Amino acid sequence: MGKYQNILIVFILFCFVGFSQNDQKNYSFEIKGSVKGKEKRIAIPGVIVTTSSGGYTVTNGLGEFKIQAIVGDLIKFESGAFDTVKHRVKSSEDVDVLVQDYVPIKKEKESFSKRGAIQVDTYLDSANYYKKIDIEKSIDFVTKSISQLGKSGNKNELAKAYTILGEIYQYYKQYDLAIDSYKNALVAEKTTKTEILLGKSYLFNKEFENAKTVFLTVSTKNNISTFEKSQVFEGLGDAYKGLNNNTSSIMYYNKGLSLAKSNSIASKITDFNSKIGDAYAADNQLAEAEEYYDNSLELSKQQAPKRAVQEKEKVADFYNKTSEYDKEVVLRKKSLEDLEELNLRERKVAKTNTLNTSSDSISTQRIKYKIANAYLSQQKYDEAIPFLEESIQEAGVDDDLIVQKDATRKLSEVYEYKGDFTKAYETYRKYVTMVDTLYIRKEQEISRAARFNKEIASKQNRISGLEKDRELYQSKFDLALTSEQLVDRQKWLIYSLIFGMLLLGLTAYFFYRSNKQQKLANNLLALKSLRSQMNPHFIFNALNSVNNYIARSDERSANRYLSDFSTLMRAVLENSEEDFIPLTKELELLELYTKLEHSRFSDKFDYKINVSEHLDVNAFQIPPMLLQPYIENAIWHGLRYTDEKGFLKIDIAEKSKDSIEISIIDNGVGRKKSAELKTSNQKKQKSKGMGNIKKRIDILNDMYKDKVDVKIADYMPDGTGTKVVFILKKDK
Structure with missing residues (x-):
């Protein structure tokens, strides 16, 4: 018996030694090190360090790294600043890499901006491609992009990467993770698209109060598109509906519906009708709900077939709840x-x-x-x-x-109801079998879901680790740059004492340039002031015209006139901040203005605007509302006083390769006769209006090298009629 015991002990010891040796071989340990330039020992940040066993990290601002490895691992050091370096692990000793041909940090950043940005975009495009096909691949590509961005500090691209990650999680109903990703994206850069996606994720996750807060914040922005605004109203309606506040829900849905109708967003018109129906149904206002459901059913016929089927099924569910079988x-x-x-x-x-x-x-x-x-x-x-x-x-x-x-x-x-108990029993047995099968399948689904969640958590942990590494790298890199800046400041302090006279010379130069810029600023301010002084007579008289239409109960003419007038005013205000606008846009405004004046004085004159057939109008820019005062003078001070019906003609023709000629011609009473007919107040107003135009042209010509030239003359030898000629030069 003792002999067998000795053999057993020897066998156990042998196995123990073998396993110990195997454990040592596969034992994971931490390797520390650094990557620096060989000549000046300059630290190289942002170097990607990987091991053949799956380890991954990036060097910090001081060129340092830590990574888990095992004996036999191959460590790779990769960067756009030098050729890839490889090292075989033989022990847990530190690894210091010295790079022969290292490009300095500034150039390395320039290198990344060209090559790295393309690589990041490729990763993100791939993440989008695999989003609905393979979640693991999709997240891996986002992870690679975030890793690459860790050394660039590109906030815009980082926000884009986290937004795509949020969309991936949202598609797979991982709403908590989607919310976290969108928040990370907004920390990097605030965009309306990401804020709306965050609000939707809150809705999906039934965090209605948070969703309401997000959408209310976005609703206060001025620079969002019409479609985004409709999404915000829809989100607010959904949030209030989730909070059982159907009155507020219906209010926001109606706002969205009005916006969608005014901008012809067909899909949203259908959605809002459907959602208003939902809200009324939830509030037990069945007649109102049915009215909006009828609208949504009719509108859905114009949508994609899938959307039409969805709406029919939703309304059918409503009929089921109201027992309209x-x-x-x-x-x-x-x-x-x-x-x-x-x-x-x-x-x-x-x-x-x-x-x-x-x-x-x-x-x-x-x-x-x-x-x-x-x-x-x-x-x-x-x-x-x-x-x-x-x-x-x-x-x-x-x-x-x-x-x-x-x-x-x-x-x-x-x-069973029909009394066919044999069939009822046979069918029930099939039902029991299906229940058992379904129970087994549910267990399998739960197991798969657990594995899926575990894998997602693992990938999310890696992304969180990368984010922490990025923040740590950024802080150390900023610290290193601050140290360099302190040294540079000391050098510049010494240089400033030596080159004091040079600085005095530079100061004199900057003083001269400042005066020149001040003059430019004064010109711009004067231009802005002159642009804002639009002749109030036109606005006053236009409103009088509307009043006359209303007094005559001509509501249609009043509405048409007021609509054209508001369009003109909106365009004038939109262009009021511009020095120049496209000539095509100015011609549209003149057409509208002349049309309005003609509708008021149709018995006094007719008009025609001629544009040369071969003229490239789009190639020219003109100060906004520059021609309007001259057209107004032609109508009010020339054509209005004629006994017979007059004519206003506006010609635009090519004068040379780089200039055009704009003529405003009327056969009115002429400048001399018009001056005799004016009151003292009218003379004062004209003088002021023409003076503003002259100042405006003088300032523009001073700033833009004689771009506009104006000449005014009598049209006929007997002094009747007036001809105004503009010479407008093309931008060089």
């Missing part, structure tokens, strides 16, 4: 026809008869199951049975075990 059945049968036709087309590309939506899936078996339930609610058992049987069969083909189970249970109950 006949309407429900009719609508579901219609959506069933549409879905079968849609699936027939889609099967040419991929075999499917399921339409996925954000909340559930719409399939032919589900619709048939709901039709059967509507018949059962009316105790129409014979009509319900075929739909239940078809639902069970199609669910079996699609492996939709939930619908198959529910429809089988219902069919068993129907047979």
